Amino acid sequence: MTRFLPLIWQGLSRRKTRTLFAGAVIALTFVLFSFLMAFDRAMSLGVDWADADKLVILHRTSPVETLPLSYVVDLQRLPGIRLVSHRTWFGGYFREIGNQRPVWAVDPARFLTFYPNLEFSSESEKAAFLAGGNAIAVGAPVAREFGWRVGDRVPLKSYIWTSTSGGNTWYFTVAALFDSHDPGADTAQVLIPYLPFDQTRTFGRGSVGIIEVALSKGTDAAAMVRQIDSRYFNSAKPTRTSTLKGYLQSFSAQIGKISSLVRGILSVVVFTTMVLLASNFIHSFVERRAELAVLKTLGFSSRRLLVLILTEALILVGGFGLLGLLAGRSLVGMAAAAVADFLPGLHLLNRDLLLGASLMLGLALVTALWPAIQAARLGITAGLRGRI
Structure with a gap:
């Protein structure tokens, strides 16, 4: 096939303006594909990676209501439960309310055991955070933003809580910085000791x-959900238990709608690109009928012409598509650094790149198949006369 590359190049460069326009459309399509895939992943951060063996317990009537700390000790005694942790929303901001x-x-020990995917800069920093006191652990994106x-x-000020010392400000010492290689981990946060x-x-x-x-290995999550809620049903603080994945989905109730919108936009873009490319290849075939007929007189078989046309399409779409995908990946990386604080998880996975290659x-x-089949069926006489 390499000896036919000059023919392929001649076909692509026959109408340079049209080829460059088609290439620009292809490249822009895959730049947009990169951003839409990355945005969709960022909006569903944590849901795809949520462990099936983890449960989340909230107050039954409202997530704003609190639960007794004693529930933590009580739940730890139940068979089938491996670990219990807890967290309380501080409502924090730094200096100004806009820096929320x-x-x-x-509880540092419980929390870090529950989330082992958080990686600390050093073991000594981790130990300092675990030691308690006023030591806090800060996610790398937050530390970079505030220096x-x-x-x-x-x-750290709170728009919810007030301190016994007066006001709403607590003073902490940064004991540790953490990050994570886990794409589902949220590192844009601050952990203070309870x-x-x-x-x-x-x-x-x-x-x-x-x-x-x-949960312990082998524990039925659905049965445990029912058991926990039944345990506190008649208490002053009834619970609503769900799986971690279910909690994340309910907390971000609009994820499904946003994902559908993103996929809808992507479908429209791909369809539009497909129509433009199909038109491009059909026009190219019509203009080259006589040339294709001459190739047949020189001994080119119908099968070879079919492969030749399809190869042109693969080179055009693959070349400009790869350029767009690489450009999109770089732009997503730059955008991710700029919005890491309020939209963590904006990134592309290798499977997204493979999906992009499959789309190319x-x-x-799809767009070159009909012109390729027509080229294979083209009769020599009809082709030389400019007919199909």
Whole structure:
């Protein structure tokens, strides 16, 4: 096939303007494909990677209501439960209300055992956070944004809680920085120790916002959900338990609609590109009928002409499509760095790139198949006369 590359190049360069226009459309299609796939993944952050053996427990009537800390100890005794952790929304911001970031009050030991995918800069930093006191752990994106370093003493204000010292400001020391290679991990957050926070808030002491449960291997998650909710059904603080995946989906109720919208936009873009490419290849075939007929007189078989036309399409779509995919990947990377604080998870996976390559192959074959078949069926006499 390599000896026919000059013929393929001649076919592609016959109408340079048309070829470049088609190439630009293809490249832009795959740049947009990259962004839409990355955005769709960012909107469903955590849902795809949510463990099936983890449960989330909230107050039955409202997620704003708290649960007793004693539930954590009580649940730990139940057979089938491997680990219980908890977190409480701090409602934190740095200096100004516009600098709101996710700040959670947690039990450091329980939380890090529950989320082993969080990676610390060093074991000594991790140990400092586990030691308690006013030590906090800061996600890498937040630390970069505010310029925080280990050892810095930072004031965090809350729009929910007030301190016994007066006001709504707590002072903490940055003990550790963390990140993660897990695409489902949320690192754009701050973890503060629950105990000193609980002891110094003016109301809500001895309560937590969310309880998280990790099940032992082989435990039926659905049965455990029913057991937990039944256990506290008649208490002053009834619970609503769900799987971690279910919780994330309900917390982001619009994900399904947004994902459908993204896929709809992508479908329209791909269909439009397909129509433009099909028109391009049909026009090219009509203009080259006489040339194709001459090739047949020189001994080119119908099968060879079919392969020749399809190869042209594969080179055009594959070349410009790959260019668009690589450009899209680079642009997504730059965009991800810019929006990491409020849209974490904006990235492309290798399977997205493979899907893009498959889409290129499909576009090339679908749009060039009819012209290729017509070229194979073209009679020499009809072709030389300019007929199909």
